[in-house]
Amino acid sequence: MRQATGIWLDGVPVGDAWAQDRGLHYGDGLFETLVLRQGRIRFRELHTARLAEGCERLGIRLDAASALPAAERLAGAQDALLKLIVTRGSAVARGYAPTGTEIPRQLLLRYALPPAPDAEDAATGVIVLKATLGENRLLAGMKHLNRLEQVLARAEMRDSSAFEGILCSSSGLLACGTMTNLFLVHEGVLRTPRVDRCGIAGVMRAVVLREAARAGIPAEQADLLPQALASAQEIFLTNARLGVRAVTQLGERRLPVGPVTHELRSRIASLDA
Amino acid sequence: MRQATGIWLDGVPVGDAWAQDRGLHYGDGLFETLVLRQGRIRFRELHTARLAEGCERLGIRLDAASALPAAERLAGAQDALLKLIVTRGSAVARGYAPTGTEIPRQLLLRYALPPAPDAEDAATGVIVLKATLGENRLLAGMKHLNRLEQVLARAEMRDSSAFEGILCSSSGLLACGTMTNLFLVHEGVLRTPRVDRCGIAGVMRAVVLREAARAGIPAEQADLLPQALASAQEIFLTNARLGVRAVTQLGERRLPVGPVTHELRSRIASLDA
Numbered sequence: 001m002r003q004a005t006g007i008w009l010d011g012v013p014v015g016d017a018w019a020q021d022r023g024l025h026y027g028d029g030l031f032e033t034l035v036l037r038q039g040r041i042r043f044r045e046l047h048t049a050r051l052a053e054g055c056e057r058l059g060i061r062l063d064a065a066s067a068l069p070a071a072e073r074l075a076g077a078q079d080a081l082l083k084l085i086v087t088r089g090s091a092v093a094r095g096y097a098p099t100g101t102e103i104p105r106q107l108l109l110r111y112a113l114p115p116a117p118d119a120e121d122a123a124t125g126v127i128v129l130k131a132t133l134g135e136n137r138l139l140a141g142m143k144h145l146n147r148l149e150q151v152l153a154r155a156e157m158r159d160s161s162a163f164e165g166i167l168c169s170s171s172g173l174l175a176c177g178t179m180t181n182l183f184l185v186h187e188g189v190l191r192t193p194r195v196d197r198c199g200i201a202g203v204m205r206a207v208v209l210r211e212a213a214r215a216g217i218p219a220e221q222a223d224l225l226p227q228a229l230a231s232a233q234e235i236f237l238t239n240a241r242l243g244v245r246a247v248t249q250l251g252e253r254r255l256p257v258g259p260v261t262h263e264l265r266s267r268i269a270s271l272d273a
Numbered sequence: 274m275r276q277a278t279g280i281w282l283d284g285v286p287v288g289d290a291w292a293q294d295r296g297l298h299y300g301d302g303l304f305e306t307l308v309l310r311q312g313r314i315r316f317r318e319l320h321t322a323r324l325a326e327g328c329e330r331l332g333i334r335l336d337a338a339s340a341l342p343a344a345e346r347l348a349g350a351q352d353a354l355l356k357l358i359v360t361r362g363s364a365v366a367r368g369y370a371p372t373g374t375e376i377p378r379q380l381l382l383r384y385a386l387p388p389a390p391d392a393e394d395a396a397t398g399v400i401v402l403k404a405t406l407g408e409n410r411l412l413a414g415m416k417h418l419n420r421l422e423q424v425l426a427r428a429e430m431r432d433s434s435a436f437e438g439i440l441c442s443s444s445g446l447l448a449c450g451t452m453t454n455l456f457l458v459h460e461g462v463l464r465t466p467r468v469d470r471c472g473i474a475g476v477m478r479a480v481v482l483r484e485a486a487r488a489g490i491p492a493e494q495a496d497l498l499p500q501a502l503a504s505a506q507e508i509f510l511t512n513a514r515l516g517v518r519a520v521t522q523l524g525e526r527r528l529p530v531g532p533v534t535h536e537l538r539s540r541i542a543s544l545d546a
Contacts, residue, residue, distance in 0.1 A: 003384075004382040004383060004384055005353070005383050005384060005385060006347075006348065006349075006381075006382070006383035007380070007381070007382050007383070008347050008380070008381045009378065009379070009380050010378060010379055011343060011347060011379070018291035018294075018297065019380055019382065020382070021291075021297070022424075023297050024291065024294070024296050024297045024358070024360075024380075024418070025304075025358070025418070025420070026300070026418065026419075026420035026421060026423070026424050027299070027300035027418055027419050027420060027421050028420070028421060028424050031298075058421075058424075058425075059428060070284060074279075074281050074284060075279070076279075080278070081367075085297070085298070087297075094354075094384060095427070095452065096420060096423040096424045096426070096427040096451055096452060097424075097427035097428065097430070097431075098424060098427075098428060105282065105283060106282070106283055106284070107280070107281070107282050107292055107297075108279075108280070108281045109277040109279070109280050109292065109293070110277060110278050110279040110280070111276075111277055111278060111367060112278060131409075131411055132409065132410075133407070133409070134406070134407020134408050134409040134412075134443065134471070135407050135408070135443045136405065136406070136407040136422060136443065137405075138404055138422070138425045139407075139421060139422065139425070144421055145297070145298070145299065145300055145421075146299075146300050146419035146420070146421045146422075147298070147299035147300060147301070147369060147419070148299060148300050148301060148331075148412060148417055148418075148419045149409060149411070149412065149419075150299070150369040151295075151299050151301050151331075151369045151370075151371060152331075152411045152412070153369070154368070154369040154370035154371075155332060155370065155371060157370070158370075170407065170408045170409065170443065170444075171443075178369055179368065179369060198407070
């Protein structure tokens with residue numbers, strides 16, 4: 001029972017390839033979304049560190065240090081958005097238990113880099129979604145391949161014109177956006193939800209926290225109730241592709257692009273990596 | 274940015290195939306584990322109904338009614354264990370949001386059917402795991418492809434001789450085994466954890482509840498604390514492959530195969546489907 005004795009894709013017999021990959025069967029893997037500019041992945045060391053930590057936590061034996069340099073070499077000179085998927089590899093035996101002898105796979109996808117929004121002016125509305133995120137300390141923070149919660153959250157936004165949807169955890173705390181990390185500013189203090197029960201420890205989130213420290217902006221990772229959105233003077237979203245994206249509309253309320261958002265955005269935009 | 278402009282697998286350029294499948298990228302799909310005996314999938318109608326409900330909930334446009342008959346035709350005459358994976362199909366655009374125009378994929382894997390354990394005597398120990406399951410009402414009950422929680426739960430059992438590990442939900446209620454549903458008997462009353470916050474609505478679980486009703490055994494789906502394990506006179510596990518599997522050891526405690534387990538196991542073993 002260790003290996004399949006027949007495999008069909010849409011009714012046609014096929015060889016192994018992806019058919020027994022644990023990434024497909026279980027979402028047993030990780031990914032990184034990477035911005036390639038002038039032949040260099042932005043924040044390559046931070047992405048590498050997160051990938052290495054995820055592999056460590058899942059027990060995937062990948063040489064993470066070589067993965068992003070290899071991706072740079074493959075992707076070529078043109079600016080691009082890259083997605084690197086790492087899976088544990090094909091199943092050695094049926095069932096959930098990894099054997100430890102699987103050979104990890106790396107899949108790299110290159111996409112044209114969308115034009116940067118005119119960040120000063122881009123209207124960015126957010127709504128708070130009904131969908132919530134399950135809490136699991138073993139998975140929290142990792143950029144793993146189990147993303148059905150995000151798929152269903154985006155499906156909830158089908159009829160909305162909002163740019164992003166904000167998710168709470170199943171225990172009612174603010175967590176993140178469907179594709180972004182969330183930052184709030186209260187009286188000059190920068191706050192972002194902790195990512196130890198759900199959510200992803202975004203690389204751009206880490207950059208924001210680092211740059212806030214450098215700029216002398218007080219910052220904390222905190223347990224935040226949804227009401228903290230309404231009381232925030234500034235709200236912004238982050239991810240590798242968007243950088244720092246100011247929220248200009250929260251439900252019916254319009255928000256200015258405030259000084260903390262402005263300073264962090266300028267600092268990060270001007271970083272080499 | 275809608276389609277990838279380059280794809281590499283382990284450094285080698287590849288065509289589309291699975292590389293953009295949302296099952297791989299997000300676990301955006303479902304699966305069924307099926308026992309094929311004498312050319313017929315056991316409990317085919319129940320598996321079909323669950324698959325159809327999962328597709329409905331995820332918005333995957335599959336003709337679920339035709340999927341299992343097609344699997345029977347492909348798999349041939351020999352008794353086998355089948356795994357049917359249904360994904361939403363290749364991504365039409367980058368990002369979590371489905372467009373509704375994806376074309377679902379069906380992947381069927383056939384495995385040799387393992388010999389049935391000598392159920393009367395098979396020693397079956399269980400342990401309660403530290404790993405817990407996140408709670409998400411939008412996902413609960415579905416046999417979807419986000420199974421990293423089960424992978425990590427099985428990894429926790431690496432050094433254990435137990436047959437199965439029992440998981441609680443993040444809010445501390447009994448949920449299920451890593452690959453089974455869980456049933457307890459207290460003073461003649463059959464109880465199984467609800468599956469509306471986490472866990473899978475197993476087909477064999479449904480069969481047990483149906484057969485209990487037919488046999489006049491009082492049964493309920495309930496919120497159960499872990500202490501309910503210790504106070505149970507009988508415990509058994511279910512899934513499509515194992516049928517009803519009596520638990521004979523809970524930690525240090527030995528359990529008999531009691532009358533409720535015995536009756537349900539006999540009834541279900543004798544069913545045609």
